[in-house]
Amino acid sequence: MKIRRAIALMFAFLLVVMLFLSGCGSGSTSKEQESAGEGNIEKGEKVDEGKENVSGGEIGGFKEAPMLAKLVEEGKLPPVKERLPEEPLVYVEGTEVPVNDLPKLEIGKYGGTLRIVNPGSPGGGEWWAISREPLLNQPGFGTPGEKPVGNVLKDFDMSEDGRVFTFYMRKGLKWSDGHPVTTEDVRFAYEDVLLNEELTPVFPTWLANPDGTPCELEIVDEYTFRIKFKEPYALFPYTLSLHWQTWDSGPLLQPSHYMKKFHIKYTPLEELKPLLEENGLGENEWYRLYSLYSWGGGALEKTRIGCPTLAPYMLVDMPSAQVAILRRNPYYWKVDAAGNQLPYIDEIRADTVTTVDMLPMKIMGGEVDLARQAVSITEVALYKENENKGGYRVIPLKFHCPIPITFNYSNPDPVWREIVWDTRFRQALNLAINREEIIDAVYHGFASPSKITPSEYDPEKANQLLDNMGLDKRDSEGWRLRPDGKRMELLIETSAPATDFIPMIELLVEYWKNIGIYTTMKQVESSLLSSRVQANETQVIVSSWFDLPVAQGNPYMLEWVFLNDRYKVSDGFHKWYTRFGKEGIEPPDSLKPVFELYRKMRASKSFEEIGIHMDEWEKAMHDSLFLIVPVEDVMIPLIVSNRIKNVPEKGYQIMANFAGEVLFYDE
Template identity: 45%
Template sequence: MKRSFVTMVVCLLLFMTISGCFDPPADDTTAVVGEKLTDAAPQTASTTEVSGGTMELKQAPMLDGRNLPPIQDRLPAEVKVTNEMPADMLKYEIGTYGGTLRTVTSAVGWDADVFVMNNEPLLNTPGILGTEITGNVLLGYTASEDGKSFDFQMRKGLKWSDGTPVTTEDVRFSIEDMLFNEELTPVFPAWLKAGGKAEGSPLSFKVVDEYSFQITFDQPYGGFPIRLAIESWRGYSDYLLKPAHFLKPFHKKYADAKVVEAAMKEGQYGDAEWAKFFNDKDVTSRELTKPAALGFPVLYPWVMVKMSDTTTEYERNPYYFKVDAKGNQLPYIDKIQSALVQNIEMVTMKTIAGEVDFSRESAALIKMPLYKENEQKGGYRTLLSDMHVTPTDIFLNLTYADPVWRQVVQDVRFRQALSLALNREEIIDTIYYGFAEPAKIMDSTFNLDEANKLLDEMGMKRGPDGFRVGPDGKKFTVPFEIGAQAPDIVPLTQLIVEFWKNLGLDVTMKTIDQTLWTTRRDANEIQATMMWTHTPLWYMADWGQSFWGRLWKVWLDTGGQQGEEPPADVKRLYDLIDKVAVSPPQEAITAIEEVKKEMSKNAWYFVHIENVKQPLIVNAKLGNIPEKGFAIAADFSGEQFFFKQ
């Protein structure tokens, strides 16, 4: 009764906030693999491009008097007119220049909101819906009818943030001298092989001219363009486009050996550490919020200019290639200031105090009453949009080293029992205030009797202390280690601990630093954890494999060179996921449904809720904020934000 009353109060409190936000969600089976949902052959990417000579270009006042080349010489001949969000998501306005956008993070060297706002993929999918592919950093592309060959066109006149032209030499250097250099890239990325498979043949690359190049695979790879647009938040700098002029002086093929040796010695690198030395000079999209980004040429809307122990600052890129419909160079906002605090609770405190202008990554439904209570005082708005992830998936590491642990958790009956012990309705009511649904991807039945029966069948008897024992006769423990990357992770894990204790299992929870959590996960040292997955969005790739079967994933990603060979049913799951990436749309839809069936049957991990709403905390004066669709789509339109006068 108490819980129902709380839900009713929160619903009343949020009514005005959420009106219009609950249209039926798009069916996640109507996915697009590199084109619109059609059986037609792939076509040229749909782009909205304008010649720089046909519109009057304007720059921000901040750039006046900086002795820069004229704006028409800084932007490409065919500028990118920014993708307006779908009309039902955003009422677009031409903005005004100026201001500093304040964000906050509790992770050292990482601000997810800044990362998403700044990152630029080679291609784009408006609203991050995956239903359309347009140009972005690249002008566009065409695909062959057999899905094997892709011709890409670059923007003539595009420039790095230091003013150096971007050409196919940057692409050639990135692919031939870095990607295909075994010292720098010892394991060739599977997504750049035929079919996106580790055992596939690497891509073939050819320069056509200064602004055109071709990538070819020896097998159909219809999903390749979508992987350049959205999957894994992959940016232009992830393998395919690097500033050759900046990196060549550190590359053994181009630089004087003595100069490189001296630079390595100065940086305290060993004689055999050239690859590490060079890769440390490079900055990928995931490193754009790290110290190495200082001084590195980029194509982002904002460039890092200062970093301290408490704050990272970014300023507008004078050479950024996007404009609005009136020819105003973007971004509208001059600067970003990212504050670093000690923990997620301090993030919340700064947010409700009005010291943050935009917060999505760290906002959580469980904090909604607090957000709403402080809106007027903090000068912000609280919006509810769709979450692009399933936010609190539960993982047991099936490849953890302990043989007793493996014997238990690799038994599907154990996983089915734990799923049956999850009270989804209580989770939705308690943690998400009713703004979620039980997941349909797996059986969401709550049945403790059946769960206990399955554990009894496994021979997991209860000891004198009431806890169940494993095959070795000792108390079997499920030790959760969580990084508390979001505010709902800790309270939900606490709830899961109680659910599974009701089965007679010894379940513990330990919160650790996020950096340590990542290190331990990558080292296969975490047995049980909670984290989000991007399955609703990255349907072609993200099914939590790094968490529930890390060594199996490593084996598959490296073509058997590392990791551990998975059992046949896991290989089948991967084959189905791979099929999604290479199939025409209708076949991909069928493959996705097969993946879901396998997930439900085997309970590889626990996707217990879906269709969760995501709070978005924004300064009340901030314009061009999408109020429907995926909340993270707001980050993607960050260059369009502006402060209303």
């Protein structure tokens, strides 16, 4: 333990040095970057930022990137004023990244290519996060109880009873191909995509009434529409302000002028046949063809080149299946406080590596400008040692996904179910966990004890609880016995999706053995584990992440990462919740509040009610120990080029990607 403490202190010192050095760096400014403040300046144009809830101040005119100014001069592109909506979103401090994490937002310089590399497919988590554009917005992950503000949409109103939502679009907003964004795109998305059973076999619950029927859409005019529900649903705007659910993955907005070309209602089958054949699809598989050519939450694919977007970058080329080239959207609808149209960086080049083990060599060789998703704290010393060689800096930031210990509450073994439903059993397991040792041994001191779960370490109290609940008898080897006389055994299963899972589970095995429970672990291939979960064959699973801080900021995320996840709530409870009690297993009173309180959040009439119920939900999770979170706020490295500015220096690591449109090269 002394050695581990020494290692932790060494890493702590390294962190301090890293934080001090990360603010350093200077360089010369290229001629092209000096011209970024020039371009076509429209005199006297004022942006109404009052309705944007931003403080960009007076904007005397709009400016654009030199590469776009050249196209304007050649007559290939309209002037920047005509490309922007009447009221662009003015991006200032606190618009997306919390002010505390990025207190000073610099006016950037145009130019450069952002190089990102991921294992598997091009783009990965870096492109995914940079391209996120929700219809509404909240800074950071959001705050329960506060009203979301405009983003793609200009603004919205909610009726007093929380049932009717009126949305106002940005007049003059355009898709990346220059076509206007209007309520026809909303009507198309609702009537022709959401209500089409081939494209949408199951209507999304977040857009449905409590009885499962679809919400009602009313088109008011070209830039105004209403969504109506049968019951109060103040949580609805939160579904539209979640970065995980954006215009392209909602969907409430689709580029109808483009996507109608792939829709059987608007394009005869005879005209679709060549594309169906080209993509190896059957004659009746037009709906698969539609998905291939739609963003719809999909990955970077050749078929999506040309599909209009509202993101800062559009896919323009894929030289191979391992490389994607994205270029600035000339019709992007955000500007900085000086009137410069965003984004600052011209292009993104997304490459891939065959395995994650190859990524460090790319980073240390100076071939990567931004790396987030595939780096871990275990590599921080290696990356730090090669900073100068690679021309990057290592910024330690918080990971937004702690690892939970989850229980199968619907395992058919009646004795197991009786034991695991008893709160005292989960309390005992939790009390046996030495979080300080996990933090030192697994995370080298860069994590914190959980807050959503009690963090007291008291093995003696754990033993007392197990004795009191009737698990006081032991076999000849000293292991506790169940009420039916069988040995009390726990099997922890994992697919080990990251390097910290196995070391943590090995410690859990020892902790629970120390209180008399015969505990083992088994690494299982992910698809097999998924089958075992659905078949109710598991006991304990430590094999996924829990986007807890995201859900704490935007309660709608609870449905995504908790209530709809069989790994976390068990198959029986999941069926009971999603099928309104008609199927599955009803949770006991001690566990039911985590479901009921979310339903109360959804049925709230005001945003303030949501905040109150979220506080109650966190207390219910804490007291019930529905799942156990050993540690939170694990610090992981963000790798970023020394030349890139407007990078958060604290907070959550993923925010650097969410702020992708304001990243810029300083030399």
